[in-house]
Amino acid sequence: MTFVASLGELERAVMGVLWGADEDLTARDVQDALSDRDLATTTVLTVLGRLERKQLVRRMRDGRAHHYRPVASREDHVAELMSDALDGASDRGAALARFLGSMSEEERANLRDLLD
Known part of the structure; x- marks a missing residue:
């Protein structure tokens, strides 16, 4: 039996942004997409880090920035x-x-x- 990580409300919101994107996104892109929530960049980075540890998000370095994409649809x-x-x-x-x-x-x- 595999175990699929459950998602908290903010994790679901971040995944929704990533699933809806046509390209890889930076943390800033995710933060901008969730601007109605007034989230700090560090909060978005923390959530993206948790999603990466849950193996739901892949992080790639592009120069100084990291880009994120969902592992699966x-x-x-x-x-x-x-x-x-x-x-x-x-x-x-x-x-x-x-x-x-x-x-x-x-x-x-x-x-x-x-x-x-």
Whole structure:
């Protein structure tokens, strides 16, 4: 069983910025994207460091600056979270049934298409 790191609220916000970017970002880029939160650069760097230790972000040096990119897509991360949740269920069938019951008809139709 693999373990996917859970994310705090600020980590989710930073990952959202990185997942939404078309290129690698500096800490300053992330800070600017989250300007409504009035975060210090050191706070953004701390969060990026935690995400790197959780192996969710890759850091690359470019001159004096570091650039950051997500290791995997948002969809890959969510799929791993779902897999981990199912691995933790004592009855996978019951967990899947409850999950399917919470889906809209359109989502269930999409799932049927994927399974075919």
